[in-house]
Amino acid sequence: MTNLVVTPDGAVWYSFGNFDFHPRGGGIVRETQGRQTRFMPAASVQVLKVAPDGSLWAGRGCGLMRFAGQTWQTVIENCDTLHGNIIDVAFASDGAAWIATGFKLARYHNSEWTIIDRLVNYVEITPDGTVWTSGWEGTQGSQYVARLDGAQWTIVERAAVDRLLAAANSSVWGIKDDNSLVRYSGASSQSFTDLPFDQIDQLVNAPDDKVWAITDRGVARFDGVQWQLAGNLPDGITQIAFTPDGSIWVGGVGAISRVEPDIIRLTPLPARSAPTPTPFDPAQPTPPSVPTPTAPSELVPDSVSLSLSPAQWLGGSTYQLSGPTQATVFAPGAVVRVEFFTAPTGTGATPQLEFVDTNGYDAWSWYWQSPRSGSHLWAEAVYANGARASSQVLLILTDAPPPVTWLNYNNQTLQYFLTYPSNWTVDETGLSMPNKEVLFSPPNPEPFLAYFSVSLDGRTLEQIQQSYAQHFPNIPPEWIDFAGQRALRYRFNDQRLELYAPGYYGTFRFASDRATLPEVPQMLNSFRYIVPIGTVPPPTPTCETHTASVQVTPSAQSVPIGQPIVVHVTLLNQGCVALGLPWYTLRMHVPQGQPLFNPPQPESVTHYLSVAPGQSDSAEFVLQAAQAGSGSLQAEVSFEVHLGYPGPAYWGYATSLPIDIAVTGSLKPPDSDQPAAGICDLASGDVVTINLNADVPYPRCLKVLGNQRLQVVNATTGPVQVQLAQFIVQLQPDQTQLFDAVLASYLAPGVHWLRMPLPFALDHINLWLLDDEIDGVQGFTA
Numbered sequence: 001m002t003n004l005v006v007t008p009d010g011a012v013w014y015s016f017g018n019f020d021f022h023p024r025g026g027g028i029v030r031e032t033q034g035r036q037t038r039f040m041p042a043a044s045v046q047v048l049k050v051a052p053d054g055s056l057w058a059g060r061g062c063g064l065m066r067f068a069g070q071t072w073q074t075v076i077e078n079c080d081t082l083h084g085n086i087i088d089v090a091f092a093s094d095g096a097a098w099i100a101t102g103f104k105l106a107r108y109h110n111s112e113w114t115i116i117d118r119l120v121n122y123v124e125i126t127p128d129g130t131v132w133t134s135g136w137e138g139t140q141g142s143q144y145v146a147r148l149d150g151a152q153w154t155i156v157e158r159a160a161v162d163r164l165l166a167a168a169n170s171s172v173w174g175i176k177d178d179n180s181l182v183r184y185s186g187a188s189s190q191s192f193t194d195l196p197f198d199q200i201d202q203l204v205n206a207p208d209d210k211v212w213a214i215t216d217r218g219v220a221r222f223d224g225v226q227w228q229l230a231g232n233l234p235d236g237i238t239q240i241a242f243t244p245d246g247s248i249w250v251g252g253v254g255a256i257s258r259v260e261p262d263i264i265r266l267t268p269l270p271a272r273s274a275p276t277p278t279p280f281d282p283a284q285p286t287p288p289s290v291p292t293p294t295a296p297s298e299l300v301p302d303s304v305s306l307s308l309s310p311a312q313w314l315g316g317s318t319y320q321l322s323g324p325t326q327a328t329v330f331a332p333g334a335v336v337r338v339e340f341f342t343a344p345t346g347t348g349a350t351p352q353l354e355f356v357d358t359n360g361y362d363a364w365s366w367y368w369q370s371p372r373s374g375s376h377l378w379a380e381a382v383y384a385n386g387a388r389a390s391s392q393v394l395l396i397l398t399d400a401p402p403p404v405t406w407l408n409y410n411n412q413t414l415q416y417f418l419t420y421p422s423n424w425t426v427d428e429t430g431l432s433m434p435n436k437e438v439l440f441s442p443p444n445p446e447p448f449l450a451y452f453s454v455s456l457d458g459r460t461l462e463q464i465q466q467s468y469a470q471h472f473p474n475i476p477p478e479w480i481d482f483a484g485q486r487a488l489r490y491r492f493n494d495q496r497l498e499l500y501a502p503g504y505y506g507t508f509r510f511a512s513d514r515a516t517l518p519e520v521p522q523m524l525n526s527f528r529y530i531v532p533i534g535t536v537p538p539p540t541p542t543c544e545t546h547t548a549s550v551q552v553t554p555s556a557q558s559v560p561i562g563q564p565i566v567v568h569v570t571l572l573n574q575g576c577v578a579l580g581l582p583w584y585t586l587r588m589h590v591p592q593g594q595p596l597f598n599p600p601q602p603e604s605v606t607h608y609l610s611v612a613p614g615q616s617d618s619a620e621f622v623l624q625a626a627q628a629g630s631g632s633l634q635a636e637v638s639f640e641v642h643l644g645y646p647g648p649a650y651w652g653y654a655t656s657l658p659i660d661i662a663v664t665g666s667l668k669p670p671d672s673d674q675p676a677a678g679i680c681d682l683a684s685g686d687v688v689t690i691n692l693n694a695d696v697p698y699p700r701c702l703k704v705l706g707n708q709r710l711q712v713v714n715a716t717t718g719p720v721q722v723q724l725a726q727f728i729v730q731l732q733p734d735q736t737q738l739f740d741a742v743l744a745s746y747l748a749p750g751v752h753w754l755r756m757p758l759p760f761a762l763d764h765i766n767l768w769l770l771d772d773e774i775d776g777v778q779g780f781t782a
Contacts, residue, residue, distance in 0.1 A: 001014055001015070001016055001138055001238065001239055001252055001429065002015050002045060002046055002048070002250045002680065003015045003045065003046075003047065003048035003239065004048075004240065004241045004249060004250075004251045004749045005048050005049070005056070005241055005516065006050070006241045006242060006249070006444050007050055007054055007056055008050075009032075009054070010032070010244050011030050011031065011032045011239065012030070012031040012032075012243065012244050012249050013028060013029070013031075013048060013056060014028070014029055014031075014048075014239070014251050015028045015029075015048045015058065016028075016045065017028070021540050022501070027039055027040040027043050027045060028040055028043070028045055028048065028058060031309065031310070031514065034513070038473060038512050039067075039072065039265055040058075040060065040065075040072075043061075044060060044061065045058050045059065045060050046059055046060070046061075046085070046087070047084065047086050047087070047089055047726055049089045049090070049091070049227045051066075051089055051091045051095070051097070052093065052095060052395060053068075053095060054068075055067060055068040056068075057075070057086075057097065058072075059085070059089060060085025061085050062076065062078050062079035062081075062082070062084065062085055062086065062087070062328075063076055063077055063078065063086070063647075064076040064086050064089070064099065067127040069559065070260040070302075075097075075108065076099075079142065079719075079730055081106070081113070082099065082101045082104045082106055082115075082188055083101065083103045083104055083719070083721060083730075084101035084103040084104065084718070085101060085102070085719070086099060086100075086101060086139050086769050087100050087101055087102055087121055087122065087735060088100040088121065088122045088123050088124075088164075089123075089263060090124050090125045090131075090166075091125065091648075092125050092129060093129060094109065095109065096108065097109070098110035098123045098125065098131060099123070099738075100120040100121055100122055100123045100135075101554035101781040102118075102119065102120070102121050102135070102606075102718055102719075103119060103719070104116065104117065104118070104120070104546055105118045105120040105123065105133060105135075107108050112131065114744065118133070118135060118153070119136055119137065119138060120133045120134070120136045120176075120655060121134055121136075121162060121624035122134045122135075122161075122163060122164045122656065123164070124164035124165060124166045124169070125166060125260065126166040126167075126170040126172060126597065127166065127168065128168050128170045128512075130149075130168075130170070131147065131148040131149075131277075132145070132146070132147050132164055132166070132172045132184070133145070133146050133147075133148075133164075134146075134160075134161045134162055134164060134174065136160075138530055138746050140695075141158075142569075143159060143161070144156075144157070144158055144159070144615075145157045145158040145159060145164075145184065145189075147184075154187070156184055156187060156189060157182070157184070157189050159176060159182070159183060160176065160177040161174035161175065161177075162174065162175055162177075162205060162466055162536050162583050163175045165203040165204070165205065165306050166525075167183075167205065167209075167701075168205060168209040168640075169359050170185075171183050171184060171185040171759065172184040173203055173211055175200050175203065179198060179199055179200055180192060180193045180195065181195065181200070181213075181227070183565075184357055184398055186293065189673045191405050192226075192227060193602060194228055195220075196217065196220065196227060196228065196229050196362065197215035197217040197218075197220055197227075197229070198215075198216050198217075199215060199216040200213050200214070201213075201214045201215065201216075201237075201238040202214040202217050202238060203233065204240055204241070204242075205282065206221070206242060207242050207246070209221060209494045212240065212675075213227070214237060214238055214239065214240050214250075215229075215466050216228070217229060217693035218332075219240065219434075220567065226588050228361070237251065237330065238251070238252045239251040239252065240747060243445040247313075249442075250330070250676050251474030258735070262481075279356075280433055291657060300714065301327065303378065304330070304331045304380075304389045304390060304391040304712065305329065305331075305391060306327060306328070306329055306332040306377070306378065306379050306391035306392065306394060307324070307327070307328050307329075307330075307510075308325045308327055308328075308394070309322070309325065309326050309328065309443075310322070310323075311325050313325055314397070316395075317392055317393065317394050317395055318394070318395045318397065319394055319395070319396055319397070319401070320397045320398070321371045321396060321397070321398045322398070322511065323371075323443050324367065324368060324369045324370070324371070324398045324443075324444045324446075325367075325368050325371060326366075326367055327340060327365060327366045327367075327373070327377065327379065328358075328364065328365045329364040329365065329379045329381065329391065330364075330634055331364065331381035331389060333381075333383060334383060334384060335360065335364065335381045335382065336358075336382055336383060336384050337357060337358045337381075337382045338357045338360070338364035338379055338380070338381050338382070339353055339355075339356050339357055339379065339380045339382060340353075340354045340355045340356075340357075340366045340368075340377070340378075340515045341353055341354060341378055341380065342354050342372070342374045342375045342376065342377050342380070342773070344372070344375055344376075345373060345374050345375075345376065345395075354366065354368070364379075364381070366379075367446050369446075369514070370440075370517075371396055371398050371518070372396070372398070373396065373397050373398035374396070374543070375395075375396045376393050376394065376395060376396070376712060377393070377394045378390060378392065378393040378394065379391045380383060387770050402423070404422055404423050405421075405422045406422065406522075407419060407420060407421075408422065408437050409421055409426060409438075410530070411438065411454075412530075413431060413436060414436055414503065414504065414505060415457070415504050415507070415529065415530045415531055416454070416503075416527060416528065416529055416530060417526075417527070417529075418454075418523055418526045418527045418528070419453075419522075419523065419526040420440050420526075421442070421519050421521075423442065423443055424440050424442050424443075424451075424519070425440070425441050426438065426439070427439040427440075427441065429609075430568055430612070431760060433580070433581075433608070434456075434640075435456050435457070435509075436455060436456050436457040437453055437454070437455035437456075438453070438454050438455070439451075439452070439453050439685050440452040440453070440454075440523065440733070442517070442519070448513065448688075449513040450511055450512065451510075451512060451513065451514050451517065452510075452512050452515050452519075452520055452523050453509075453510065453511045453512070453557055454508065454509070455508075455509050455511075456503065456505065456506040456507065456508065456509065457500060457506060457507040457508070457509040458506055459504070459507060459509075460507065461486075461487075461488050461507060464488060464500050464507065464685050465477055465488060468490060471689075472490070475491070475492060476491075477490065478490070478491070480497065482524075482527075482531060483501065483503045483528060483625075484529075484532070484533075485501050485502050485533055487499055487500060487501035487502075487504070488500045488501075491515075493514055493517055493614065494510075495513055495514055495516060496509075496511075496512070496513055496515065497512045497515035497520070498509065498510070498511050499511075499524070499652050502533055503533075504531075504533070506527075510524060510527075516706075533639060545575070546573075546575045546577055546579060546639075546641045547574045547575030547576075547650050548568065548571060548572060548573055548574060548575060548579060548637070548639070548652070548654040549571075549572045549574060549654055549656075550570065550571055550572070550635050550636070550637050550654045550655060550656040550658075551569070551570045551572065551656055552567060552568075552569055552586075552633055552634065552635045552659045553567070553568045553570065553655045554566070554567045554568075554659060554661060556663065557646075557659070557660060557661055558661075558662045558663075558664055559625045559661075559662075559664070559698070560663070560665050560726055561625050561626065561628055561662055561663055561664070561725070561726045561727075561741070561745075561746050562624065562625060562626075562665075562725065562726025562727040562728065562746075563624070563625050563726065564622055564623065564624050564625075565597070565622075565623050565624075565625065565661075566620060566621070566623075567586060567620070567621045567623065568618050568619070568621075568623055569584050569586060569614055569618060569619050569620075569635040569637065569656070570617070570618040570668065571584075571611060571614065571617050571618070571637045571639070571654065572616045573611045573613055573614065573615055573616065574614075575613055576611075576613050577613065577641060577642065578610045578611060578612050578613065578642070579611045579639040579640070579641060579652070580608070580610045580611075580639060580640035580641075580642070581606060581608060581639060581640045582606070582609075582611060582617055582619075582637050582638075582639045583604060583605070583608075583638045583639065584604060584605045584606075584607075584619035584635065584636075584637050585604045585608045585635065585636045585637070585638075586602050586621045586633065586634075586635050587601065587633070587634050587635070587636070588600065588601070588631055588632070588633055588661075589631050589632045589633075589634065589658065590629060590631040591630075591631065594626075594627045594629075594741065594742065595626065595627065595740075595746070596625065596626065596627055596628075596629050596630075596631050596661070596663045597623035597625060597626055597663070598623065598624045598626045598740045599623070599626060600740075602621045604625065605619040605621075606633070609708055611639070612703065614746050618766075625663040625665075626739075626740050626741040627663060627741040627742070627745045627746075627748070628663050628664060628665045628745060629660055629662070629663055630661070630662040630663075631660075631662075632658035632659060632660050632661060633657070633658065633659045633661050634655065634656055634658045634659070635656045636653055636654070636655045636656070637653060637655075638651055638652065638653040638763045639651070639652055639654075640652075640655070665726060665746060667746060667748040668725040668746060668747050668748060669727075669745060669748050669750070670747075670748060670749065670751050670752055671750070671752055671753045672750070672751035672752020672753075673749055680699075680701035680703045681699065681701075681703065682702075682703045683702050683704045683705075683708065685708070686708060686709060687708065687709050687710075687711050687738065688702060688706075688708050688710050688711065689700070689711045689712075689713060690711070690713070690754065691713045691715050692712060692713065692714050692715055692716060692720055692722075692756060693715045693716065694715070694716045694717065704743060705743075706742060706743055706744030707742050707743075707744065708742065708743060709739060709740060709741065709742055710736065710738075710739045710743060710754075711736060711737065711738045711739070711745065712731065712736070712737050712739075712754070713734075713735075713736045714731035714732065714733055714734065714735050714736075714737075715734070717733055718733060719731060719733065720756050721756060722737065722755070722756045723754075723755045723756070724739060724752070724755075725746045725747060725752075726753045727744065734747050751759050
């Protein structure tokens, strides 16, 4: 998790910067009244800030988005504006947004930009309107903290400081590179080095106007004189936020939770003998018998936090659920497992152990598929020495479920019928695949689970039995009667079920990862063959063959060197049978010489879908013009064809007509007659490499031949834009760029400059190409 914020409407927003941090992808999640909505799931979001008008701003790479109302608006689309990734955003009282990228500082107000040429990493604005920044001046030891006094920048301290925070009293806090803290007020600064923690993940303003910090030892708070630890948090928590109703939210790697406010305080919490649940039925007020936890001595009593998502908090320890929920536990210390318990309300209720999490890979959690209204829920963290610590006992209420009816499902392709619950969804995407799988899923399904699946298996029942005997010898086969046929069933555990039965076009395979759900056996029992096995089913409409064509459409048929071109390849299904798994290949034909575009042969593209008769599908290829000349583009698309069922089936293909294409461009004239940088050595090999270092590029001068190509390596710690002739590329740190065209194809003899603004006082460095002849071979010098 990269950010956790709350908007004025009480919505909790959190973002992810890497798929590894969240099992369901990246992007941004909004949580409102227990319901979650995901935005931009493929984005790596590094910045999430709330503006004074309540709008939400998100930085994703070089792009900047703004959410107001119900839609996202694009503020910055690419790196052309600020030449770098969005690192920080701050807001002034007049609504202006200040944006830092490490290369530029910008002010955006009323759709107008003011670009400030300063190397700024972080920006903050105090309540009195002063703009504070931290960054560097491009040379070693030039890090600074500065404030803007009118139109004049004043450097307050020479130090490496990041993650600035403006406090309520207009002072500014910062985290130094040695993990100490510093506070700035006007032209003065105060350092805090004797801290009760070693690492700081976040600084935040709390509702009590105090500055809080998330540290490696939990929550810390500045009391006006010194920093004190305020409460324990489990490992992995890096973010904290406060809602208008006083709730506290914390988040970290793979998890988010609302915690009770009394968990975080400066004084020890009063001990409790046992968790006390909220009574559910006044006629039966006795809570379930919950064992008294024995907490390790180093734990704060009741420091185990249990949260539910999605869920609606009704106050106290009562939650309203409208369906399945994720129960997540945060527990301090070296936990070895977490046990989740439920118990009904009423006298003498017996607790039931529902689930044990033994790894905590995505936080200690349990997915409660079927919550029961009136239940008490709690969790207990178990430690290596056998000690336990318990969470608060939560009272669970559930919405009255809407009436569920059963709908008919007819599969004419494979000639079967069944019924399914009206609140379940049907996914027929797999019908375009050879196994013709159809998936049935309940509301709010867990990811990567098959609740009920019907598909084809190419083996006979006897072959399946032999395979299971070899690979799963401990799973006994069960021969049963199923829909009037002899079928084979395997039960892997209480949840997993697989059943195989005869079909018209192969063996039916029924599978479920949640076989204990009452809907699953009902769906199995409703299965019927449309035409009885042993009779000839009505043939599906067949075609004698397929009919398809391919079109190639480039965005331009003539493009200058260095410019991109987009090529669309379209498959048109003009026949009467579906075409599955279209596989697109684009080829370039050049009568002679070097390839015109990069890449010379683009990677093929496969679409996992079926193109119905009369429909079309297309793939997109992006190329960059690399060398002047002319040639042609031609595409081929292969696809799977089923001429009715059970067959025949085969792979077909269609090819487009060639499209003429040209790359234009004259040779770039030299920038100078003589080089100005020292000795120029002769480069060998087909590829010449220039390393861009933070101080001096190496080599600064190099002799090359006209049939060689240039390669540039960014060895700095920040992005660098490189320009040579028509080529303009943005290089990230440690990235290598090959200008895949021989130098003589776009440079005239003479001295040429390879330009790149670097992150220090100089705005570019120069490279030179000299007209030369070496051993009788015409060349150039770089």
